Amino acid sequence: MDLKDLCSQIPLYNGRVLGVLLGIRHMIMRSNDTGLMEFDYCIPEEARLRAHISQRSNLKYVKTVMDIFDDRQRDEFRNSPLWYLAEVAEIQFSAQLIQQLVFRTIRTDKVNELWFNVQGNMMRFGLQEYTLVTGLRCGVFPEGDEFDRVLERRRLKERYFKSMENISLAQLQTTIGRPSTARADRYKLGLVLIVEGVFNAPDNNVGIDLRTLSIVDDLDIFFAYPWGRVGYRRLLHGFRGFWAKKFLKAKRRQEKEVTYTIHGFPIAMQVWAYEVVPEIGECFGQRVGNKCHDCLGGPHENNHSIVRTMYSSRTCGYGYHVLLLKSNST
Template structure:
């Protein structure tokens, strides 16, 4: 128990130190070109809480169950049913790593650093003088989901008429546990089983709750119409659910903790519903040092929840889409809110938009050069040698021994130790 508490404490210390130092580290790629002092009206922004003086111990959990991916993978036929699942708007999530760990303490540290704003549909944070935003556009870029306009009521009602899939259930009340039982059993197969997996994913991951939660009957109707289902703005629905959960009244929780004598052995607990994985990946994107320390990086995948490249540097205030992302469905259908005016925040966002520069992707050729050490290129001309010299080169392998230290991926090994060691302790401690 002592070692677990020690590991948990060191994880919290590492996150805190990263947040404090993040904005001062050197960047490896182009970041917005401005000084903190140039931010318009930044001196007028007020924090909801004092993150140092009003910090209190807490355990943060979440309802979204990543284990649902494994249930789906194990019970859908890879040849007949999984391709149907992938045709739906959530199909790309099946490639999301099931080994991802949720850092509740990271969520808590960020929520303590919220800026007091008038906006209803976004959160702003202040970390060491650097402002960052988590809004629906960031959610869309992370998840790749449709955050567009909600269909007209008559279209929704038309899609809600047929509840054919209800015939697979014993009553008109469908529990999430019933969905899992149907999915893991042998009662159904083919397209119906793939559609039940989609509803199960919605209830357990994207609009998360618990196994006692009921699944709306409308979902059983929507999933029978692939075109309607894929055009529905599930991203907007999931974002709103997640945002409501993140808007915790931490001030009130802190005051209750103070009234109970500031007992550090008593931890408050709160849960995040919706899809908090998107908020965590946003933190990895926004604070690359956190990503490099607490996550496993994968190259070549979009949307960003499937891959992201951790780059050390100051915080990225707002996520901007790449050229490839601009042509994606989530950006083409994206529809922003007609939110109320907030002069300070509006001026700040406008300034950041005008001064931002997009990160430059590393060309494939440069990536190959980084993976393959230069000495191999130098050995190429030696192929054209006299036979004796060529034989001599094969007999004496000194050059290979000289190049071995350059081939060993020691930095990656060290990074993996940082990524996997402390999070496991944190996860055990939460259990």
């Protein structure tokens, strides 16, 4: 059975569909011929063309950075709020699953949430769910003169990328590996590669967010920054109507397929779907173990217990694990 057939047969799942009762009044509904209420999909069924999906996020950047770091830097990273990323193995991106979620996205006036209708299930994916899966902080963005001065810093940009208007992930990775790169700066640039390459995932022709280079020059501010909120916004953009326009335009032109790219960290949504719809998780992944990490009392006072859930993919043949449930958000 493929994912499309499975999504059409999933029964109502009580108890784990997040926020359904609170969110129904924000959905855009209409009445069908039988008098029952229906939800408007962002992409109508008649416009659901074949799609080719790619993603920019790549978890391999974490391993790349860990391999470049020396032993002391690896220890520093494992004592940082992002320590758990060093233990996350490679995860296969499921284009089929994400595509089915795209097709089942429904219209809502809640601009900071995504809602999906899966055979009557109203499922919410918002900043809270993203943070629970990724473990990233999701507090408010810092403001004020002190933070403005942080953003004005150009030391790393001027020293290593002075002549570059845009800095690609490949250029950043090359700079990290150069023997001439100062040791302290190698650590900071490695952190930038992880945040930009895994969670923000820009296009090559756009380059990384230069503000990340400024923020990382103060490690206390960097580790306290709400990167979860940044990554979630990147992921949210396509679902909020950008892709729907592409499908509708292709339908009007009588095209047979659509190609689009997902930015941000779609693996978070993929793992969330495995958890909230067990039928999908049981069909396309296999849970192989749980392990709790108690970070209370550690060097970072805002850390909390984190649960690692591991799956073995039935389609790709290798195991992977991600961090779930308790985040280190403020």
